[in-house]
Amino acid sequence: MENVFIKETDTILQAMKTFDESARRTVFIVDEDMKLIAALSEGDVRRFILSGGDLNEVVSKIANYHPRTMKEDDRDGAKEFLSRHNIEGVPIVDDNGVVIDTVFWSAGKRTHQSNLTTPVVMMAGGKGTRLYPYTRILPKPLIPVGEKPIAELIFDGFAEYGISRMIMIVNHKKNMIKSYFSEASVPYEIEYADEDTPLGTGGGLSLLRGKLDETFILTNCDILIEDDYSKIYEHHKKEGNVITMVCSLRNFQVAYGVVEFGEHGNITDMKEKPEFSFFTNTGIYIVEPEVFDYIKDGEFIGFPDIINRIKNDGKKVGVYPINENSWMDMGQLDELNKMESRLRGK
Template sequence: MKIEDFLIDENKSLLEAMSQLENAARKVLFVTKKGQFVAALTDGDVRRWILKKGSLDAKVKELANYKPKYLNESEKDKAKEYLKQNFIEGVPIVDEDHNIISIIIWNDEKVEKKNILNIPVVIMAGGLGTRLYPYTKILPKPLIPVGEIPIVEHIINRFVKNGCSEFYLILNYKKNMIKAYFNDLDKVYQLNYIDETKLLGTGGGLSLLKGKITSTFILSNCDILIDEDYQKILNFHKKQGNFITMICSMKRIRIPYGVVEISETGEIEVMKEKPEISVFVNTGMYVVDGRVVVEIQEDREMGFPDIIEKYRNQGEKIGIFPISENSWLDMGQLDELEIMRKRLEKDE
């Protein structure tokens, strides 16, 4: 990557920074003011800003670190040791005028250390997939191909790359087709089939895991892909002391109408033509305390949001881990399925 790929002006928006961080090799940007290096911005800085309910319309200068770490050109040989000592992903090398002349990024050895996420993964794969009709009249949603392989295999493969080896598929609709597909594969992971006898919803199906899971686990829908460091998500969950952490994605929505705001006297105060709003939406992936499985009522249909609301009312800490819009791929609708297919083809 070029140096320019890591640079962002302090007057750029938070949304632009999130998008650029997606492309940065190690989730760090270096902030400039009139072309000169003045600050640093990491994905952690963005996450902390969001969790403190900072405005999504903020400028980079409102959340950047204006006491950044850097090395002078004469210290370049010490860069790798400097990164290690300071637990940072990258450091700029500056000349005497404080201009960045190069950037040292931690090498791939650090990437390998991420592969320690050895916790169970539960995938809700029993739904009817009505939003993807007529595809799902023939195939169950988990087996709808995205490129060369089914969506659920993409999901499992990403977790395997992050160190997971224990998987539970909660099945119902066309379950024998799903079993037949996976039974024919040479797998490097353990795959357990959990059969629903009736539709129990995205939450109720967890009751079928009693006696199988008691510790923290990851729950995922079978139609999403999350491009994020899963170990970072788990570390965040533990550090925050969350009972449940919901992975939420930024979503920009353009309203296809002119929007009018009125004053208390009924007069037009503001007119906006097809404005765009930014919100956080539930991706359908969670980190979940094992108590949920132990305590859940059996044989009762419920959604996982119902479970979240129950524990929130009991005072348990329910948090979110924010990710950018580009980090979430959802094939729940036909138009989104085509977007996911093109994105995966490009990445591969």
């Protein structure tokens, strides 16, 4: 069986690590005899985080103690069962409630239930200096990850949700980008906004003033996320945000023993290779068109600075948390190699 099991006394942070390690969005809480106790989904955790919950709380605080189950004799109808109840996985239990197997949707096999019509804007004008020497030859959006360039992989992911309007803000090696996509066979249209001079990670949006009057998705050109875009969009609308930032949990382990000391150099605590967890900006956002009111034409500005302007004006900016394994970033060479390895493993 897959490693999708946790204990009732595990913390929510430990459960999130199990999500990442298993690449599943549902885990099951069992006792020492593998008897099913409850289930926990990413959605349960996300709602808890957004309510201000502490990741060190135990999973019993938010678990579903009435999970759906199946018997072995019903296994042939498992996929229809999952679809009917809109769940990712289900445990198969015996007459005593002991888990004997699990059934999940296979990666990439589940069809998306909703179509999005919101356009996607990609910030694709940077030089990609962190990816030298590759970007001495190719613009960052055309760096290949497997058989396709990263920008095409990103657009393909949005197209799976029915999105057909893609916009690229381009500058560095822009003709090469346009030439590639003019010959690529893709199920979406790509429009271009040309930066004559670099305008930062946010200033280029001013080029779309008057061309976008609806909610749009803004993405960097070097990241992939594996999450449900329709749910992110629904959350954004429900919360009434001007901007919703998709944030990923990141776990970092210090490679050395950490020493804390006080007055006169007296050691107060020692921790061997401690691990820290926090949420980071993935570089993808859901954005309302009123964002254009906070950008001047031709202004060089980063998108985080635009966010601060909106916050300082009393408008609402929120987050949508995802697990660490749901975010792939190729902004640096070592991360590019990790992304290639992970996509090859699918």
